[in-house]
Amino acid sequence: MNIHATFFDNHQRATVEAAMARIIPSDDTPGAREARTVDFVDRYLSGIDYIYALPDGSGFEQLEGRRAAAWQQRVDLARSKYVAGIAELDRLCLEQHRAQFVHLDEHEQDEMLRRIERAGTPEAERAWRDTPAIAYGGPVEPALQQTNAEADMDFFNLLVTHTRQGFLADPIYGGNRDQLGWQVIGFPGPASLAEVHAGRYNTLDFFADNRVHRGQEDNHDRQA
Amino acid sequence: MTGKPDRVDAVIIGAGASGAAAAKVLTERGLRVVALEKGPWRTKESFGGDELANVNRYNLWPDPILNPRTSRTSPEVAAEVDPFCPVPQMVGGGTVHWQGWLPRFTPNDFRLRTVAGDLAGTTLADWPITYEELEPYYDAVEWAFGVSGQAGANHFEGPRRRGYPCPPMPQSRYAEKFHDGCAKLGWNSFPTPQAALSQPFNGRPATVVSAFAQQHGDPTGTRSSALNVFIPDAVATGRYELRPESYVRELVLDDRGRIKAAVYEDAAGVMFEQEADVFLLACGAVETARLMLMSTSARFPGGLANGNDLVGRNVTFHEYSASVATFDDPIYAWAGGGYVSASSFQFYEHDASRGFVSGGHIAAAGVGIPLPINWGLPGKPTWGVEAKQVDRDYFNHSMAVAMVLHDMPQHDNRVDLDDTVVDAWGLPVARITLIPHENDLAQGRFLVDRCGEILEAAGGKDVTKVYAEKVTGNCSHQHGTARMGDDPDTSVTDRHCRTHEVDNLFIVDGSPFPTATGANPTLTIMANAWRVAEFIVTSKGNR
Numbered sequence: 001m002n003i004h005a006t007f008f009d010n011h012q013r014a015t016v017e018a019a020m021a022r023i024i025p026s027d028d029t030p031g032a033r034e035a036r037t038v039d040f041v042d043r044y045l046s047g048i049d050y051i052y053a054l055p056d057g058s059g060f061e062q063l064e065g066r067r068a069a070a071w072q073q074r075v076d077l078a079r080s081k082y083v084a085g086i087a088e089l090d091r092l093c094l095e096q097h098r099a100q101f102v103h104l105d106e107h108e109q110d111e112m113l114r115r116i117e118r119a120g121t122p123e124a125e126r127a128w129r130d131t132p133a134i135a136y137g138g139p140v141e142p143a144l145q146q147t148n149a150e151a152d153m154d155f156f157n158l159l160v161t162h163t164r165q166g167f168l169a170d171p172i173y174g175g176n177r178d179q180l181g182w183q184v185i186g187f188p189g190p191a192s193l194a195e196v197h198a199g200r201y202n203t204l205d206f207f208a209d210n211r212v213h214r215g216q217e218d219n220h221d222r223q224a
Numbered sequence: 225m226t227g228k229p230d231r232v233d234a235v236i237i238g239a240g241a242s243g244a245a246a247a248k249v250l251t252e253r254g255l256r257v258v259a260l261e262k263g264p265w266r267t268k269e270s271f272g273g274d275e276l277a278n279v280n281r282y283n284l285w286p287d288p289i290l291n292p293r294t295s296r297t298s299p300e301v302a303a304e305v306d307p308f309c310p311v312p313q314m315v316g317g318g319t320v321h322w323q324g325w326l327p328r329f330t331p332n333d334f335r336l337r338t339v340a341g342d343l344a345g346t347t348l349a350d351w352p353i354t355y356e357e358l359e360p361y362y363d364a365v366e367w368a369f370g371v372s373g374q375a376g377a378n379h380f381e382g383p384r385r386r387g388y389p390c391p392p393m394p395q396s397r398y399a400e401k402f403h404d405g406c407a408k409l410g411w412n413s414f415p416t417p418q419a420a421l422s423q424p425f426n427g428r429p430a431t432v433v434s435a436f437a438q439q440h441g442d443p444t445g446t447r448s449s450a451l452n453v454f455i456p457d458a459v460a461t462g463r464y465e466l467r468p469e470s471y472v473r474e475l476v477l478d479d480r481g482r483i484k485a486a487v488y489e490d491a492a493g494v495m496f497e498q499e500a501d502v503f504l505l506a507c508g509a510v511e512t513a514r515l516m517l518m519s520t521s522a523r524f525p526g527g528l529a530n531g532n533d534l535v536g537r538n539v540t541f542h543e544y545s546a547s548v549a550t551f552d553d554p555i556y557a558w559a560g561g562g563y564v565s566a567s568s569f570q571f572y573e574h575d576a577s578r579g580f581v582s583g584g585h586i587a588a589a590g591v592g593i594p595l596p597i598n599w600g601l602p603g604k605p606t607w608g609v610e611a612k613q614v615d616r617d618y619f620n621h622s623m624a625v626a627m628v629l630h631d632m633p634q635h636d637n638r639v640d641l642d643d644t645v646v647d648a649w650g651l652p653v654a655r656i657t658l659i660p661h662e663n664d665l666a667q668g669r670f671l672v673d674r675c676g677e678i679l680e681a682a683g684g685k686d687v688t689k690v691y692a693e694k695v696t697g698n699c700s701h702q703h704g705t706a707r708m709g710d711d712p713d714t715s716v717t718d719r720h721c722r723t724h725e726v727d728n729l730f731i732v733d734g735s736p737f738p739t740a741t742g743a744n745p746t747l748t749i750m751a752n753a754w755r756v757a758e759f760i761v762t763s764k765g766n767r
Contacts, residue, residue: 023607031612052283055272055443066648070289110608150280151288160607168595169276184612185619187558187595189435196273199432199444204394206559207433211394213415213566214403216374 085155240317437561562590
């Protein structure tokens with residue numbers, strides 16, 4: 001996908017790409033680097049022109065009014081977290097290793113990411129400690145499903161969240177290139193958003209061989 | 225300047241599950257109805273299979289910057305901004321993005337106080353109506369929607385006049401595992417009744433079984449929802465005027481203490497006063513309480529119809545939690561959105577020997593929405609080589625067995641108005657104050673343990689139990705903020721969901737439910753709205 005809009009400068013982009021490559025590493029299967037999750041986040045931070053893909057995949061919604069203002073506020077906040085977070089990460093790396101993050105080896109990069117992982121606010125640390133279940137880099141909730149509260153995340157959790165999003169969200173958002181993320185986890189997803197939108201995407205092939213529920217083999221009740 | 229549209233028979237505030245059900249009944253019975261819906265009127269063409277947009281970017285969820293809520297665990301501490309128990313704010317409401325599990329409540333749900341007795345610290349109450357009184361309306365909603373299910377398969381279900389209009393949905397692999405596990409344990413299980421068409425029904429085609437279902441809108445229009453069924457029925461009468469993006473700020477009284485008008489703001493910020501004979505609140509239990517509390521007057525300084533200070537109190541939310549396991553064979557738990565499922569009411573009814581009151585619905589479920597973007601397990605790493613391996617191991621080979629917690633009503637668990645936080649329109653937001661009762665925690669542990677046993681019996685490995693240690697509102701279910709009862713001192717509405725203090729004000733969402741029950745509430749909310757609407761029509765000449 002051709003990415004027109006970008007936010008990062010070259011160094012910021014290289015740093016985020018390297019960090020994302022440790023969050024979802026490349027091993028015997030592709031990782032964040034091959035799936036181009038950095039393109040995903042760079043496009044997200046570029047402004048509010050790529051927030052919502054049109055559901056048939058033909059473009060992006062142009063936001064207006066209160067929604068546009070809310071998204072501008074959210075993107076501005078994320079931008080500031082990335083700019084400050086990258087700078088702080090480099091500061092710590094220089095202090096520890098006398099080199100910027102991008103110049104460290106993978107082991108050192110992992111070590112520095114672990115260091116910023118727990119260095120959030122006191123509230124975040126307490127929540128981390130007290131909460132038994134945590135979404136992948138997501139909101140600190142004991143729940144198995146919950147809406148995402150990006151505004152509450154620190155830089156590291158935001159980075160993890162955006163890496164996962166960029167790896168697994170529809171390729172129209174700039175990541176999950178060639179559906180590599182879906183291939184890695186084994187999701188035979190739709191060819192495109194248009195397939196879902198048109199109702200051509202159907203998952204019945206992945207249901208049980210016996211489509212009739214146990215105990216119901218004697219057909220639907222005849223009371224009707 | 226304030227616009228004054230023509231007076232109508234009824235104004236319904238909200239066009240979600242309950243408001244749309246009431247609109248269908250009122251308009252089909254000849255009333256002229258205006259619906260004032262805060263959110264947009266979206267059509268199926270605006271929905272798609274896009275987890276990032278729908279789940280992460282508030283395409284369907286309320287944007288918390290525009291529509292914040294706050295929550296706290298004690299009246300002594302400051303509330304924090306928290307998207308507590310969100311529900312889509314748009315025409316169709318929660319039915320736009322639900323998976324549509326539609327079990328009926330059981331007869332004992334309507335008399336739990338009688339069955340279980342007192343429980344210290346709670347306001348456990350019987351309902352003023354019975355299962356038998358509601359049964360005709362359950363039937364009406366099931367047949368309007370074309371619910372797919374199997375009568376009699378749930379051994380704990382109450383009597384029903386006839387079967388389901390459509391056979392159960394096809395059996396998913398996770399449903400098959402669930403049935404296997406329950407059978408090995410000797411527990412009853414049944415195909416989850418669902419708001420979907422297993423075959424063509426009433427001129428509508430069978431439902432497309434996508435992976436993008438729960439928390440996604442339906443681009444095909446083939447799932448059954450308020451948006452796809454009740455709204456078109458109401459529109460077809462020619463007596464239903466649905467005004468989207470119309471945000472009701474206040475209900476105002478006339479000299480006799482009856483509601484005179486709903487004051488609302490349209491998308492352009494223009495204010496209107498819509499007059500009617502009767503007013504129906506259908507905003508969901510949180511927003512309905514909020515609107516009542518915002519509608520203050522000399523007669524009701526503490527909020528509309530709130531002379532006894534019960535509006536917003538006794539709020540219940542359920543909680544969704546689960547055990548999770550992996551299987552050697554593929555489960556494909558994302559197929560059908562993870563929720564074309566199987567259920568059990570084996571631990572639903574009250575059993576004093578368990579040491580806690582009541583129980584809840586247990587069912588099979590997927591682990592992503594459908595992808596593992598927004599999902600994680602306790603104790604598993606969130607990044608790195610091992611996290612990537614977990615994703616690969618779990619995605620096609622894991623499933624959840626989940627439970628709906630029947631949380632107990634408590635006087636001090638409440639919705640009120642936050643004293644500092646306002647929404648994008650400058651109005652005070654709903655503040656939730658909630659401490660779980662020990663019964664909630666004990667029941668949650670018990671049910672999650674049973675969920676784990678089903679997985680183990682089905683051959684699951686690495687069973688992980690996630691106990692519900694607090695109530696976070698993660699189900700989008702909400703009830704109790706205007707409980708119904710025969711005694712005006714201990715309830716907000718009467719058995720017809722008419723407020724005791726204002727005789728042309730009805731509440732048709734989950735607010736009047738005295739107890740949460742352990743089952744998904746929307747079928748009962750819609751059935752009850754249908755019942756109340758019938759009452760409004762038949763009693764119209766008597767007022």
